[in-house]
Amino acid sequence: MAGAGRSFCTGYDLNYYAQFSETNPGIQEMPWDSMKDFSFMQNTTSQIMSVWRSHLPVICKLQGYAVAGGSDIALCADLLMMG
DSSP, rough: OOOSSSSOOOOSOHHHOOOOOOOOOTHHHHHHHOOHHHHHHHHOOOOOOHHTTOOOOEEEESSOOOOOOOHHHHHHHSEEEOO
16 A cells, blocks of 8 residues: 555545535534444444455555554554655
8 A cells, every 4th residue: 555645644635525515424413423423433443444354465655644544544554664
């Protein structure tokens, strides 16, 4: 795995979500429902941990920043190469 630009991962693309025309699954209307939040975070964590559960070795080339979930993704790899 490697980032496509100068950094491995800088977190959410805030510009994308600011212009998102449909409902953002990470945002819910009030009153806040902790079970909806738990379900969203459980799904996100499951996707990130799929790297950890991979039957193939995962090598991560880490350049620049690895912020927010990007650090979680990188730490799930079997081998990190940092520059």
